[in-house]
Amino acid sequence: GESVGLHLPTLSVQEGDNSIINCAYSNSASDYFIWYKQESGKGPQFIIDIRSNMDKRQGQRVTVLLNKTVKHLSLQIAATQPGDSAVYFCAETLRAGNQFYFGTGTSLTVIP
Amino acid sequence: DTAVSQTPKYLVTQMGNDKSIKCEQNLGHDTMYWYKQDSKKFLKIMFSYNNKELIINETVPNRFSPKSPDKAHLNLHINSLELGDSAVYFCASSQVWSSGGPGETQYFGPGTRLLVL
Incomplete structure (x- = not known):
C-alpha cells in the first residue's frame, strides 16, 4: 500500500504486505530528516533518520528514501505487522537556522 | 527507567484556572521541548530550552510559559486556561541542538492529556 501524507492521511495494508508512507517537506534547505512512529496513547518514537547528503538509508524492516529534487521523503516498511499500526510523522530540520517541523502524519492500519 | 517523564x-x-505540567528527562540531554498535539494529531512545537536558554518560542499565547529549574527539567505553566487549550502536550528532549547528526533525535514523554471544561 502507498499513501501521500498530506492528501491521504490514512493507509490500510494487509499484514505481510509492504507499506510506503510518503511525506512532502517544505524547505529545500532542510538537511536532516527523521521518521517518527506514534502508537495510540503514546508519544512519538524515533524510527530512522537520514541526512541530506544521502538518498537512502536502511534499518530493520524500514527504509527511508530522500528525493531532494522534488522535496519528497518516504518510509518503506517491509512485511508489515499489526504492531506497525500507528501514526507516522516525518520531521525536517534546518540545523543552521535551528528550525524543524513535523509533517501532518499518516495513520497506518494493518489488517490481520 | 523512564527516559522522559x-x-x-x-x-x-x-476554564480560567492556572495549571502546570512537569517534565523530567534522565538522559543527560541538553535540550528540552514542549509540543501541543491537537485532535487531528498535528504536532506543533511550542518551546525549547538549551542550557536554560529559550531558543525557540513559537507564536503561542503568553499565557503559556516554560520554566526550567535545571537541565533535566522543563515545566509548562498555563494561565487562564481556555477551551482551545484542550490537547495532548508532549515533552521531549534531545542531546544537542544543531549538532549535525543524531543529536537532533528527540525522545518524547508519554504526553499529558489536558481537558478544559
Missing part, C-alpha cells in the same frame, strides 16, 4: 498524565480543569 511527564506529570500528570491526565489533567481535567475548569
